[in-house]
Amino acid sequence: MSARTYRYIGTRPIRHDGLDKVTGRANYGADFTLPGLLQGVVVRSPHAHARIVSIETQAAEAVPGVKAVITGKDIPETSARLALGAEGAFDLHDIGDNLMAHGKALYEGHAVAAVAATSIDAAREAAKLVRVVYEPLEPVMSIERAIAPDAPILHADMVTKGRPLPGTTGPTNIAGRMELKRGDVDQAFAGADVVVEREFRTSTVHQGYIEPHACVARSGEDGQILVWCSTQGGFIARDFCALILGIDAARIKVIPSEIGGGFGGKIPVYLEPVAIVLSHKAGRPVKMVMSRSEVFRASGPTSGTRIRMKLGAKRDGTIVAAQASLWYEAGAYRGSPSGAGAMCCLASYAIPNFFVEAHDVVVNKPKVAAYRAPGSPMATFATESLVDEVARAIGMDPIELRLKNAVAEGDHAPYGPVYGPIGLKQVLEAARAHPHWSAPLGPSQGRGVACGFWFNAGLSSSATVTLNGDGSAGVVTGNPDIGGTRVAQAMMVAEELGIPVERVRPSVADTDTAGYTDLTGGSRVCYATGMAVIRAAQDIAEQLRSRAATIWNVDRDRVAWEPGRPGRVIALDESPDGSVRPPLTIVELASKMAQTGGPIVGRAAVNAPMAGPGFAAHICDLDVDKETGRSTVARYTAIQDVGKAVHPSFVEGQMQGGAAQGIGWALNEEYIYDADGVMENAGFLDYRMPVASDLPMIDTVLVEVANPLHPYGVRGVGEVPIVPPLAAVANAMRDATGVRFTELPLSPSRVLEGLGTIAKG
Amino acid sequence: MLSIRYEAPRSIAEAIHLLASDPGAHVLAGGTDLLVQFRAGAKQPSAFIDVKRIPDLVGISLDTNGLRLGAATPAAAICEHAELGRLWPGLVEAVHLIGSAQIQGRGSVGGNLCNASPAADTTSALIADRAECVIAGPGGERVVPAERFCTGPGTTILRRDELLVAVVLPRPPARTADAYFRLIPRSEMDIAVAGAGASVTLDASGTCTAARVAVGAVAPTALLVDAAGQALIGTRLDEATLSLAAAAASAAARPISDKRGTAAYRRHVVGVLAKRAIVSAAARARER
């Protein structure tokens, strides 16, 4: 691809929606209201695993102000599947049952009923009066327990999808199993000079978005439904509601609000269908907002995992064999990202022989949802810890070892396809050259490095660009803007049409207004929706060519679009009188729109099947207090192939935010359960996400290896950055203490146990 | 339906009358414990008695005898007071550790004591500093030492109709200083896994003549560890002595394992913290 010079791409304009967000005017999920609004509250199971014997709602209905009470009976059981979205297919039966338990409560916090009332106080009081009789069952809280021969079975009809373990008969808690293989692993291990093997564990962790799930729904007398909600995709929210409730998508309008973070967790629906049913029953609009405790207990975290992995290498550092057994908790229903974990864990290295098996296991915890590069961080934690061990075993610099084995264009990805242009080698070279890598360490410090991979997603997107009479423009898409995608889209229009970014107004539209667009996720918005925006803008340029041809009365192919600033149409030939025709700028052409054929609207719809894979390397310095086991990240650098950074500030922001989440995962975050399967730390105070004083500045290096699938070379940047930190931190801990920790989080007590200072307990 | 009253008495007598006349009434200081517990359904007050409009309960007065700290004074006001930070750096450190800037805008030392969490940060510091609690009730005032105020997790010696009015601290004698250390996994916004406060008095030659060590989050209440203080007296705080004191702190601990840490970890780390608090207090005392 020839290096293109850009006018707007790569600059850092202020985002259009910024003003509303710094002044408090922007409206998020819980900020919407309608006349006659009722407040909805969900009744949740206190048991992790229980048969629901009976539900009695009369006392709740009798509370003054209560307008509707519903239970699982009011949410139809469907067997449909919705096969779209960046993160895989969705089983609507499970999603429906997860919305409200039908026969069994499968985790503490599982919805069993809901109430709508004229005030939140009345709704809460009524919720307490819904009398549910449970028959508690043994909670299955770990993979070990779930796969034990005498384990209670969560779903009587569950069989293993994919390749069941040999000898599996009858119902099981192993929802799925897959294998990936290449070459001859046994022979390769036999020929290896160094073999390292460990078992790793990671805890259940939550996306931790600051805005709780929230929605308002109104079901009208005419059957038309309005839903205002905080979601990663208006269309997916609409389609979930339509399919679960068995109504036409055309009857539902979803208005996506501003969204206060999602990271994958705001793809599923938890409240919207419930609010619709309550509204239908009450005949009034219903608002539902989760509490923070509900967010932890009843929205999707990501899997806790147990991973056994083995690597074999030659003395010169060539990794020749890998074997891994991945076990991921799915929560209460099938669908952990174990398969993605299997595909990602070896994706950074060209390993000739491997065997990876991945298991999806149901346990009595909330159904997992996507969380930033779903599945990759945990399995990569194992790989990158072992790569570090190989480097130590053969006495090689860990970056050199990684460079030696790093995949490059033309290599086969472990999950099948051949890589196009990718930037892992460039990323590792940038890491090696970064001053951080050679900076001296303090006495109590250690340094670690780790790589990470994510596929990135393509999928379907639409965009509309409208030219205004004054030469300004509007761009409309259907992707909720979680981190600057509006301004990025405006920049693309500006780039194509040669008008200033401030003269382009980007908006996120509802499902009645925008063309169909898949969700904001999978790091696809800037890439796939961006592609639609660029094409829609190019469509405008094409129409401007026609208009200019009309004005000049020449053939359309005798005029050309010149991007310029402003963009303009030039005539390729002189006028009949021999004079040079002055170019017609977009502003001039826009002003003549009415006379030359009417409104100019550019449209495009894309279905991007593939995306450019993303790679990153992170360097972490950890300061460890060996007396207390407490550790602090002293310095951190994230290096990533970003393809082309449209707005570098927001790209850096993705890298910094992902790194911070990964550091939290490594050091402190975890779901803590008591013996009965009740979550003990369902609040920010005890869940312990990183706060500002926990982190240093997070240095970023943007490596740009253009993605040939995108006109500017853009690749997804949002997900890769959460992949390397788990091992980067653990490798730094190894460096500082001499001990290899294989279990996350690296909480102070776990560290002292590992150092042998205190007994395990 | 919920029908809760809100009262903002202007005098101690009025507050005591309100408490005495409604057994379901709860004192509200900063509300950073009470309102969280109320929202979680753990406490169901029939009335909130907001004591922040009672002049005696809000404010800091310092004279030659010592300090009188109104029980409901927000933590932030204590941290802003330069003289307090000079005289009782350890106590102010403990106050400064409570929650965040936002929480410190509300939370009070009185609330920290009365909530009686074993992990309350200021309690160990107050005990080390020989603080006394001034309590008002229908029968008048009584004063009890800080180490006797809490009786168990969530329980205190306060009777239903009593109010904590203030804590008083004697002015530190010459070459006396305090320090407080706690262990939390994050750097801020966490509840202590263990904590230790110390106050150390040295003579002109650097020999310790008096010392108090108190530990938190390792027993049902914060504890004054006499053995740790005694181990220091008469010594020059050499390494061996410090280890003895640390061991005494660990030995006094009767921790539980919970979501914030294991018993073994707490027992170990409280010794480390006690030692660090003693070293820091002694270093400050030397400078006086």
Add this chain to the structure above:
Amino acid sequence: MRIQVETTLNGEPTTFLCEAHHSLLDVLRNGLGLTGTKEGCSTGDCGACSVLMDGRLVPACLVLAPEAQDRTVITIEGIATSEALHPLQQKFLEHAALQCGVCTPGFIVAAKALLDANPNPSETETRYWLAGNLCRCTGYDKIVRAVLDAAAEMSSGKAAAR
């Protein structure tokens, strides 16, 4: 029991009705329609609800609404003047210190309280002061830079005015 409360909100005398147990946050958001103050937890842990009460930074979720009687309350809606954004707001925009933006009002109110008390905070002071404000999107880097830059600009502005 409905209580009538008279307070000064963003400079305006304001009267509202509430229940004793309602939080100031409930009243701001639902009663008075000032939804700029966000709710991330309602237990004092996230700082999204930060407001200034009598100049002091407090979490509006842990203030009872009746406590606002005779106090002055400033919310995010009261930070900018009609002519201009507060320098903090401007710097948050310039540094791209917001991604999803739901934490932003709380950070700006908290940072204003910091700069009111300490016009030249160090990075460490800024990080510790803002530890009560959770942001899950940014890793705090750009937020801290925006606050430090606003502090620098405000003090150089003051120096110039002198």
